[in-house]
Amino acid sequence: MREALKGHVDLLLLSVLEDGPAHGYGLVEALRERSEGAFDLAEGTVYPSLYRLERRGFVASRWEAVGGRRRRVYRLTNGGRDAFERQRSEWRMFARAVEAVLA
Amino acid sequence: MRVDEYLAELARRLPRTRRRRFLMEAEAHLRDAASANLRRGLDADAAEQAAVESFGDPAVVARRFAAVTAISSVRRASLVALAAVVALVLPLYGIPENTLPAARWEVKPTDIAVLQGVAIALWLAAIVLAALGFGFSLARHTRLVAGALIAATTAVAGFLAVGVVLFARWLAEAPWTPLWPFLGLALPISAGCLGVCVAASLWVRDRSRTLRDALEQD
Numbered sequence: 001m002r003e004a005l006k007g008h009v010d011l012l013l014l015s016v017l018e019d020g021p022a023h024g025y026g027l028v029e030a031l032r033e034r035s036e037g038a039f040d041l042a043e044g045t046v047y048p049s050l051y052r053l054e055r056r057g058f059v060a061s062r063w064e065a066v067g068g069r070r071r072r073v074y075r076l077t078n079g080g081r082d083a084f085e086r087q088r089s090e091w092r093m094f095a096r097a098v099e100a101v102l103a
Numbered sequence: 104m105r106v107d108e109y110l111a112e113l114a115r116r117l118p119r120t121r122r123r124r125f126l127m128e129a130e131a132h133l134r135d136a137a138s139a140n141l142r143r144g145l146d147a148d149a150a151e152q153a154a155v156e157s158f159g160d161p162a163v164v165a166r167r168f169a170a171v172t173a174i175s176s177v178r179r180a181s182l183v184a185l186a187a188v189v190a191l192v193l194p195l196y197g198i199p200e201n202t203l204p205a206a207r208w209e210v211k212p213t214d215i216a217v218l219q220g221v222a223i224a225l226w227l228a229a230i231v232l233a234a235l236g237f238g239f240s241l242a243r244h245t246r247l248v249a250g251a252l253i254a255a256t257t258a259v260a261g262f263l264a265v266g267v268v269l270f271a272r273w274l275a276e277a278p279w280t281p282l283w284p285f286l287g288l289a290l291p292i293s294a295g296c297l298g299v300c301v302a303a304s305l306w307v308r309d310r311s312r313t314l315r316d317a318l319e320q321d
Contacts, residue, residue, distance in 0.1 A: 043132065047164075
């Protein structure tokens with residue numbers, strides 16, 4: 001599953017952030033929960049993906065004190081929201097086509 | 104492995120760019136994960152061990168991280184090299200012909216004029232190559248950036264060598280020319296620019312290797 005996940009982590013992270021701001025650990029937990037445990041990725045590799053998204057202007061981040069510990073909290077930008085909508089519809093078209101072939 | 108040991112191992116492998124920020128985020132993440140594992144009933148050692156294992160092999164995490172930061176550091180390095188090459192206009196333009204009335208020629212010796220032409224040509228070549236390098240960095244072709252910056256560095260080295268010969272000839276023809284514009288300005292500025300270009304080329308070559316390794320191994 002980890003191999004199959006590569007290339008889709010950005011879309012999944014944007015999707016989780018669409019629900020609201022989150023820090024890295026919260027994102028990993030949300031991904032695990034929403035995939036019912038299927039997306040169990042090497043957690044540390046989420047950060048390089050977040051940095052890449054931040055550089056592209058899709059997410060913004062800042063330090064916040066949450067539960068007595070300083071955490072970097074990420075939120076979706078307007079550009080990130082557009083990118084997410086675009087990537088999501090591309091993914092749905094792709095998934096429908098794969099399903100159609102496999103059926 | 105405990106959280107502290109893992110962070111030390113990660114710190115050893117990470118590139119400098121953004122290392123502090125990532126280590127702080129990693130620590131908060133690992134402490135959160137360990138706390139959650141404690142709540143699930145693991146003992147303190149096992150809770151930290153499980154948190155560290157879920158975070159991933161430090162070598163893999165560091166490689167992915169290096170690949171992400173490599174592109175921005177290549178871009179910065181090529182911009183610094185371009186700025187340094189542009190700064191060569193100072194020794195080229197100002198010294199000593201235009202700043203020192205005593206050094207103005209009635210009839211300039213041909214070989215000095217030729218050497219000046221060669222220096223200008225090398226300077227322009229260095230600017231074009233460094234600008235190409237920056238352009239390649241925007242297009243994320245890091246290996247081409249390394250090639251362009253090495254070529255620009257060679258042009259700057261040529262500029263410096265021609266400059267030294269030029270000044271020696273100049274002094275022979277016009278011994279009244281004061282030494283300070285050359286020794287105090289032109290030589291240090293050119294040598295500094297060469298140093299910056301060498302450092303930027305080596306840095307970019309190293310970063311482009313990091314990127315290649317990350318792409319090949321992941």
